[in-house]
Amino acid sequence: MNPLKDRDRELAPLERKFNHFIFSFEQFFKSQATASITLLLAAMAAMFIANSQWHEIYQDISHMAFSISLGDFAISYSLHTWVNDGLMVLFFFLLGLEIKYECLVGDLKDFRDSSLVIAMAVGGMLIPACIYAGIAMTGTDVAMRGWGIPMATDTAFALGILALLGSKAPRSAAVTLSALAIVDDMGAVAVIGLFYTENIHLVSLGYAGLTLLGLMLMNLLGFRRPIFYMLGGILLWWFVLQSGVHATAAGILAALAVPTRPYAQSSWFSRNMRSVLNRFEKNDREDKSILEQQEQHELVEQAQDIAAMTTTPIQRWGHVLNRPVSLMILPIFAFINAGVALPSELDKIFESVVFVAVGSGLVLGKVIGISLFAWFAVKCNFARLPKGLNFHHIIALASLAGVGFTMSLFIASLGFANYPQLLAQAKLGILAGSVIAAIIGTGLFLLVKKEEEEPKEQLHNKAGLPQTDPE
Template sequence: MAKSAQSRLFGRGSWVETRRITDILRTETAGGLLLLAAAVVALIWANSPWSGGYLSLSAIEVGPASWHLDLTLAEWAADGLLAIFFFVAGLELKREFVAGDLRDRRRAALPVAAALGGVAVPAIVYVAVNRLSTGGAPVGWAVPTATDIAFALAVLGLISTHLPAALRTFLLTLAVVDDLLAIMIIAIFYTSSLAWAPLLLALIPLAAFAVLVQRRVRSWWLLLPLAAATWILVHASGVHATVAGVLLAFAVPVIRRAPGDGPGLAEHFEHRWRPLSAGVAVPLFAFFAAGVSVTGAGGLGESLRDPVTIGIVLGLVVGKTVGITGSTWLVQRFTRAQLADGLSWWDVTGLAMLGGVGFTVSLLISDLAFGSGTPRDDHAKVGILLGSIVAALIAAVVLRARNRHYRRLCADEERDWDEDGVPDVYQGDAVRP
């Protein structure tokens, strides 16, 4: 008896979801290239004779002190712009689990398990390295747990791989779940002091925002002030302000009221805000966060001897690969599912290695764990950059070696098209509302 689609790991989803995910990945890939460019500019400037200008720019304070919003440009990028990034990530995650292919719990189990393994194992690797080396409290244990979807997709774009749509969707979903886990880690473990009054007051604009969006209100002049008020109060409470972005996203309804109502509100907001997140917010954050000096006292050599740097590199390169591949194998083992036709465990391993590209959220956690601009923070950022580059290079070698095979798979999938523009292999899929 033939295996059902649900008993196949990395099997095709619906055509509607495949097409939507393709559009998202196209935006994220372009944003990832901007992110790479911003990081390179920051690194060059921070290690040039004009590095003082970079530091001065990052330290410029903007905002009213009376509201505790007299933040530097670097802090605005980390606290403000990344809230947009997490808002979009929250919208994507909610949509996938409410109306996407992952509303099927059997399909959702794989990326969720892989994300959990990809968070837990790198943290264990980092803790083991630092415990054995110093015996101290490894406060930066969460730094190598993040996967940067924009950076990873930029790598895919640069190596021009024909990775099947199911694997790309898996990578995107894994990274989004990873982002949610990261924001939970930030809220729980990196909140040093908590002011309950602003936190409770934040529930008022958040509730008003939720009521309006549940009524399908789209007026920016009503929603934007409420979102800003929520962000300001969460920031004042001591909880990292990016948490506000996720809370606001989870309030947005996914399902449209009637089939003829057009896109759901979550899809509408995602369409409006994703270009701003991928094209502006994340690259600007990378510009202010990635400018670490490797030419100062001690230089790169001192960074590479620090257990923090070593733990992050091993966590990203080894921990992510073992965690994601191992979790995927466990799902296959306990569900007795099989890999989709044409795929091998080399493909899973290559994708897991690409999951070791941790950048945006890793840089954010590094600032929170060690303090922005401290020597340990600089060493951690060297580890993030080095680990991400090594993971990307190894993943590129593995995935490029399989590229001819991927090209053949994609050609088989899209060879026959009907007049309705849907490939024959998707004809059995239901069209989602």
């Protein structure tokens, strides 16, 4: 689509000057790095308030009761529970849409192309969990409950860092990291469902299964309107919540039922859009705006309907949810969960088994696991490196994968829900480990770029050619 320029606009009286002011903000919100920056600001705000004179206010906000009632029926939970068990369902629904898309037509469709990221993801889950378990064995039995924390990768943060690096990181690095994070998230979801679920209520679970079958049946019958899946998704969420399985599993399950077929074929789209465009041009008059021409307005609405019927629900709904989830839901989650009081003597935090285990799993486990399994897969001809990537890039990617902020906090809140002191230690380990992993990964990408440029400079010198800016 061609960019919209001022000469093609119908500007409000003060809009032109205002646009110069707002342009930088619009560019910021369109950037891939926006989500990671917003998450970081939310986490920093939580840490600041939790360690300030307003720390009691922060706790009061987190435990504030929020109720929904209709007659005698009422649902009442704390704000912390609504965010973690309610709003985060939308994040997992969006994650489910991405997983389904990648498995059907994306980077995970062909096993030969996805074998590398699968091997990397397996290594990036097993080794961090083993490192955590090895360290946690020296502590209490309860500390072992957090073994799943360092397995996760925060996609938004990691891709945001790559976006900030720009040309310093190959384009294929972002594709590989995205696919790695998707497989990683599959593993994290499986871990949550299998190992962080207690007291299963079979009746509610059965109702959830019937609801999911209903959603699947709607897909097979050709239902594509979002209202049906929204109502079914809410019902599924309620039954899953009551079953004892973590409520966010409803988001993943509901995403599996989302249709992947458009209502109309692309040839129908071309014919009808061409007809609408021709009629629109015939009615177009330079001396009148669309406000004065109702027929043109109706034609534009027809074009919107035609476009909606030709795009697939899985793509359209994912696009609609992407910004609200990344810029609102995830920052709210980060603010509610990241705030933890720092110990009065910071050096004593290293005596915490959970802190050391989480940090070591994210920083060391991810690098060792992802790099080792990638090397093994390539050497055994089980996989091949994507074009433009070498093993230096793989190690840098493995470091960035150690940024496990969102999903790690989520698993920590499940594993140590009844152990606030261990939960605080786990959160500090996640924050420290993620920051260190981000710094190391960024530095490695910068070093790899520098190493690749040196031979070019030497070649220019040997040939007697003037050195030029690689950019």
